[in-house]
Amino acid sequence: MFREAKGFLRVVLVVWLTAFAAAAQEKIERPGRVLTIEPGSGGVILRCETGAVELAQVGPGVVRVLADRSGNLAPVRSYALADLAPAASGLEVDESGQGLRLKGDGILIQINRDPLQLVFLDGDGRPLHRDAEPGGLGFRGEEVLVTKQMPETEHYYGFGEKTGPLDKRGLAMEMWNRDQPYSGDLDPLYQSHPFFLALNRGRAYGIFFDNSFHSYFDMGRSDSSTYTFRAAGGPLRYYFIYGPEPKDVIRRYTNLVGRMPLPPLWALGYQQSRWSYENEKRVREIASGFRSRGIPGDVLFLDIHYLDRYKVFTWNRRRFPDPAGLLADLGQKGFKVVTIIDPGVKVQPGYFVYDQGVAKGYFCRRLDGSDYRARVWPGDCSYPDFLRPEVRAWWGDLHRVLLDPGVAGIWNDMNEPSGWKHDVRAGGLMLSLSPIREMDMVHGPADAPVPHAEVHNVYGLLESQGTYEGLRRLKPEERPFVISRAGFPGIQRYACVWTGDNYSNWNQLPLSLTMLLNLGLSGLTFVGADIGGFVGSPSPELYARWIQQGAFYPFARTHTMILSGDQEPWSFGPEVEAIAKEVIRLRYQLLPYIYALFEESSRTGLPVMRPLLLEFPRDETTYAISDQFLIGPDLLFAPVVEKGARSRRVYLPEGRWVSWKEGKVYPGPGWIEVATALDTLPLWVREGAIIPLAPVMPHTGAKPWDPLSLRIYPGAGESSFTWYEDDQKSFAYEQGQWRRTTATVRPAADALVFQIAAPLGAYTPAARSFRLEFYGLAAVAAVTPAAGGPGLEWVYDASRRVLIVQMPDRGQAEILTIAYK
Incomplete structure (x- = not known):
């Protein structure tokens, strides 16, 4: 009897859940039929049965789609575009021939009226992509969503800092900045970039979902015939960006969200870090180790132990009694020093940063008006409200405490923002408990509060903006160097980024490549991963293979965590030291070539580290290759990413390719098998290339x-x-x-x-x-x-x-x- 009742209840529950799911689906409100067409700002406004949709051209091949359920199409703040918002240039309405079409610069938009469906075409009228049926735009409660048809031959790249394969077709991803050491397919991570590049038989377009709320991209995982992107709140606003080449898409996308400013050359040198070089004596030993061994290096990092009890904008005078003297001595040896700064400010009356923030009302609040607090390294902390310009300016000026003694750059960490409710501490060690995923804070002025749900993903972007602008204000004759763990589109205007807390294992070698290549396709040029891995200690073979590929990362830094083994290039024996020395020296020789690529990127947004598909978009073999990459257009590197491998297959695209060391010529396109002894560097040059080189030198400013x-x-x-x-x-x-x-x-x-x-x-x-x-x-x-x-x-x-x-x-x-x- 009881078993029968349980079975009956189970059936009822299944039926109820099925009905609920169907009802939830029915709750999606679509624009429905187009009722009227009106001229808009740079385009047209479609008044529909539900709400309104505005289409505006904001650049050649770039169309902004903005929909509002209420019909109110008032401008909504864009954190990504900031003051770069382009002026709309108009769309021509054509109702002759094939129904309603809008003509732009190199692009057409066909509008099917009942129900509304947008179909994007190239200038010759060939379809590029289209809304799903019965309609692409939708609203469900506070949620906004867009669903598109997904051709079988289309591939998807970008999405910023994501694990998994290079091509994201068939995957689902989440955009919500999170402090999370990662391995495998973990998602989300530290950065959110709601942009992707689609490539279909050589033709490319991009979609930028300009929404900072918690968002999701389902690229055919739920339904192989469609893809959907949605956000928990905020505007239904996206940009369609036509190529036709992938490079055109990146140029046009970065014209919207901005590009990396040209960094100082020293920031392109090799960089060494750990959590932490514990005192002045150890830092001097590391600097001497590079110079005595003839291994080039430009930058040393100071992690949280240089701080007085982890309080930002302080010095631990027991560990570092004379910061100015130390930094001057390191400068004489050609080293710059970069120091870490977290956003959490210790709650401690009498501590000048906290006192200033409280007095000026600069910290984030709870809804009841009290300061929001969470646990971070110093203990209970308040968080600066970087949404407010005056707070960013104050924060930027605080860096004088570091710049005056000679600090050259700033490392913004823990700025997702990260925090936790409880921790256990013993001496200098700490175990965090109960990480906070949804912070109940508000931002902005008291009379116009902005929920954290809107600001969370851009908190690190806004902190980095304040840091960069402060450094430029305090040292106007020097290019700032800022590195950030968290990011959102536009972060490249202020900081380079790295992929956060990875692990010292072999899975991370190919994983770091796909992450960095997709970041590059997302408009971020200055990117890197912790060479050797952050969590754990690499074997000599793993470090050798990692430094071989990491020396070609745009941002090349070895970094590791507390209690791990030494991870300097000489820490793994003479054989690995020689390998590291050779490849780091090669990076320094290539600096004229690399610097030219960085300067190009500052104008075009094109990445320095490129997947093969970017240079060869009509070669479909390149679409899935992520364990090889190009440095600019002409150098092809195929790193070894498998333990114990002494050979590997390499794909050479169209053209003729010359091996860097031997000068042997290989024709492409096609696969070759090459021997890969531990000291082998599988590097090729495209025939026709001209590669400028510098002499080997100990640091970038040596001569x-x-x-x-x-x-x-x-x-x-x-x-x-x-x-x-x-x-x-x-x-x-x-x-x-x-x-x-x-x-x-x-x-x-x-x-x-x-x-x-x-x-x-x-x-x-x-x-x-x-x-x-x-x-x-x-x-x-x-x-x-x-x-x-x-x-x-x-x-x-x-x-x-x-x-x-x-x-x-x-x-x-x-x-x-x-x-x-």
Whole structure:
């Protein structure tokens, strides 16, 4: 009897849940039929049975879609665009022919009226993507959502800092900044980037869901024929961004949300960190270790133990009795120092930061008006309200305590924001308990409070804005360097980012690549992962393989946690030290090439570290490759990511590829098998490339780039590369103090012609010479400069098929003709 009753109740429950789910689905309100069409700001407004939808063109190929259930289309704050919001440029209404169409710059929007359905087409009328039926836009309670049809051949990239494969088709993801050490497919993590790039047989578009609330992307996991993105609140606002090339999408997206400012050159050097180098003596030992071993390095990090009982903007005078003296001595050795700063301010009357924040009312509040508090490293903490400009300005000015003694950069950590309810402490150790996922705080002025649900994902962005602007205000002649753990679109305007607390295991090697590549496709160029892993200690083999790939991360830093083993490049024995030394030295040689890529990114948003699909979007083999990457357009690196591997398969895209060390030529497209001994660096150069190189040096400021070498790999046609130079540290480049120089190589009858164009810009580097290295040449008979050309010396190595030419850099156009025998 009881069993039968249980069975009956189970059936009733299933029926009820099914009915509830159906009812919940029915509660989605759709715009329905289009009733009227009105001119709008830069586009049109569609008045519908439910609410209104505005379509506006905000740039070539970029359309903003804004929907409101009430019909009120008043502007809503965008944290990502900030003051970059573009002016709408208008859409032409065309009701002739195939119903209602809107014509933009290189894009068409077909509007099906009953019910409303948006179909995006290219300028030739070929469909790009379309709303799902019965409608793409919807409202469910406070939630806003968009559902699109998903073609079988479409692939999805970006989404910022996400674990899992490169292509996110078939996955579901969450956007909510969370302090969470990660491995495998854990989601969400420290950053939220509600943007993706879609690629379908060579044609690309992007979607930016401009909403800071807790959001979700279901890319065909629930229904393989559609994808949906939704948010728990906020505006239903997204941008459709057409390519047709993936690079076009990134350029146009970063034109909306901003791009990375050009960093100081020292920030592109190798960086060393741990939680924590416990005192001044240990920091000096680490600095001496790099210089005595001939391993280049530019930056040392100080984690939380430099602080007085973890209170921000203080110094622990027992551990670091003379900060200014230490930093001056390190500066003499060519080291910059970056210090950590968390947003949590210790609740302690008499502590100047806390007292100022309380007196000015600068801390986040609860709904009842009291200060919000949570536990962080110092204990009970208050949180600055970075939504308010005056709080950001105050916070930025507090950095004078660090900059005056000589700190060069700031590391923003724990800014998701992170906090917990309870912890257990023993001496210098602490175990946090009950992490807080939803903080019940409010932001903004008391008469216009903003819920934390809206601000949570942008808290780290706003803190980094205050930090960057403060550093630029306090040191106006120096480019700020800020690194942030949390982020949202726009963070790149103020900080570089890293992928947070990873683990020292082999799974992290391929995982870090997919995360960094997708961050790059999401508009973030200056990115990195903790080399060697943060949690735990790597084996010598793991560290060797990690430093080989990590030396090519845009942000290259080894970092590890408290109680782990030493993780300096020399900590794993002579063999691994030699491997680390070689690859770090190669990074420093490549700095002229890397710096040029960073400067390009500051103008275009294109990443330095690129998946193959970005350069070869019509090669569908590249769509799933994430264990190889390109450094700029011309260097292809295939790191070893498996334990014990002594060979690996490598895919070479279209073209001819030359191995970096051996000079062997491989044709593409196709797969090859290569040997990968522990000291092997699987690196190739695309034929036609010109790669500028600097001399090996202990740090970026050791000496000028003299000689400036150019590695030239002539191809079947003409090719060129433009490198960029400035003073590497100030903002003088904004007033024209920069230099761009283009080198070109082209084949001629029984000869090769090499040309250096007259440099552009007002910057003049120190006197120097060029060393030109031409690879893959047949027997050379003569090297002849144009009339009035420079005196030069040359030597041809027949066994290597390499020609080396030495000549002065006269700062003017030069032409060389290389005649073959």
